Amino acid sequence: MKINFISTEDLKSISGGWNGTNSKIFEQLSKVFNLNYIGPVNPKSIASEKLFSKIKRILGLRGNFHFLSDKRLFHIKDIVSEQLDPLADYNFFFGQMVWTKCYFNKPYGVYLDACFPTYLSIYSSPESFDIKDVERIKTLEKEFLLNATNLFFGSYWALHEAEKHYSCKFHNAEIVWVGGNIPIPQVDAYEGGKDFLFISLNFEKKGGYICVEAFQKIKSAYPESTLTIIGQKPPASVLGINGIVYAGLLKKTNLKDFEKFKELLGKAFFLIHPTIMDTMGAVLIESGYYGCPSIVPKSFGIPEFVLDQVTGIVVDTPFNAEDFSQPLLDIIKDKKRYFSLRSEARKYTTSKLTWEVIGQKITDSVKATNLVK
Known part of the structure; x- marks a missing residue:
């Protein structure tokens, strides 16, 4: 089975956090599937849109989320399209927000740690952004998640947050959690101390x-x-x-x-x-x-x-x-x-909470999807 693995991250970046998670999931899937890695897909924001948002803020208005503008999202789709393996059976998206225009008429799965409204409330200030622009992004994301063949959530909390914000049930969701980006020692070597x-x-x-x-x-x-x-x-x-x-x-x-x-x-x-x-x-x-x-x-x-x-x-x-x-x-x-x-x-x-366990969950679900299709 061939899979297009689509990511914003560089596979060489394995220090931890989001980029480490990316490399570990790729490593696990590559044990089972033939992967075509597409990434890092991370074009700059369109300069005119970034400037327009800045001017709005200077004037005391709410800014636009230029990083997720329709133009940039379509640009991302074009970049991914050029690198897709047409013989692949499945597309795997690492993350979700930037891929919401990426429909390629194939089954697809998504790994995510938080939906857009949750991300916005934790890492930014929702009141700083234009309400219509936020609603545009939410509409795109909800549709993208509902249409996915598989959603692989990093926690039950993240799934519940998404269902709360989008007032729906994601029946295509599975909780796979996350692993550590470090080898597991053979023994606990603690010798005392505070x-x-x-x-x-x-x-x-x-x-x-x-x-x-x-x-x-x-x-x-x-x-x-x-x-x-x-x-x-x-x-x-x-x-x-x-x-x-x-x-x-x-x-x-x-x-x-x-x-x-x-x-x-x-x-x-x-x-x-x-x-x-x-x-x-x-x-x-x-x-x-x-x-x-x-x-x-x-x-x-x-x-x-x-x-x-x-x-x-x-x-x-x-x-x-x-x-x-x-x-x-x-x-x-x-x-x-x-x-x-x-x-x-x-x-x-x-x-x-190891990548071997998580990888098995994801690969089993993707295999089952392929059998059904």
Whole structure:
């Protein structure tokens, strides 16, 4: 069976997050199918439309979503059309928003982590955009998703969000979740210690300040505690706090960085992740592979990846630093419970949230579709 695999991402980019997910799904599908990779398909916004939106904003009006304008979407369709393998039996789209004009009279599947209205509410400001333009995009996306042969959602939360926003049921949907972009170690190598981790490319939006404040409360009770920050460099005021270490960006494509990243996961006591901007969070899964439990908010799809009081701790929203520090202070005193969390975190992530498991789900569904067709 031949498949056109269509993506905005570069296959060589495997550092993690969305691009890492892209490469892992491609890797799994390529084990079973003959794939024609089309990507990265990511043309610039049309200059005149971008300028028009900017002028509207300057005038105090709502801007247009020029990145998803009809002209750009049709341009994307033309780019994809030129690279399609006409002998392919199926088209697989990684993501959905930019492909909403890409109808090619073939069965198609879509992997997505959030629908457009959800994306807009988490990563942008809906009130900043023209209402008619937003409705145009929503109409296009709803039609594209309903017409898909298969929808592969990264979480139940994402599916429920899409059904809520679009007032429909997506009977073509399947929950496949997401995996970690890191090899699974053979054993949990934790040797003790109170070394906490915070990992993020956006220090503020992923709750960096709450994490630091929570850590300071723990540090006052347990002076030997440390907090290692990986990702975006925090402000100097944070770096000067006793017990906090900045490890750097640590790119997985750099061997030295990658080894350091794995080393830190292996020795970590807990991952602190008080995010206010997320959809899934692969880092929670990667930590779980190493047996490191996470403390997270009851937001987005996160409670599907960290099971409260089973593989980690889930904090109700809204939350503050105390909501994160107190459960950690409690777990430090309860070693039996802590090691149960470690064991279950590793068991859950390595049995349910691996790319091999996810790839099998997707390939089985695509195979079944081909048999039906």
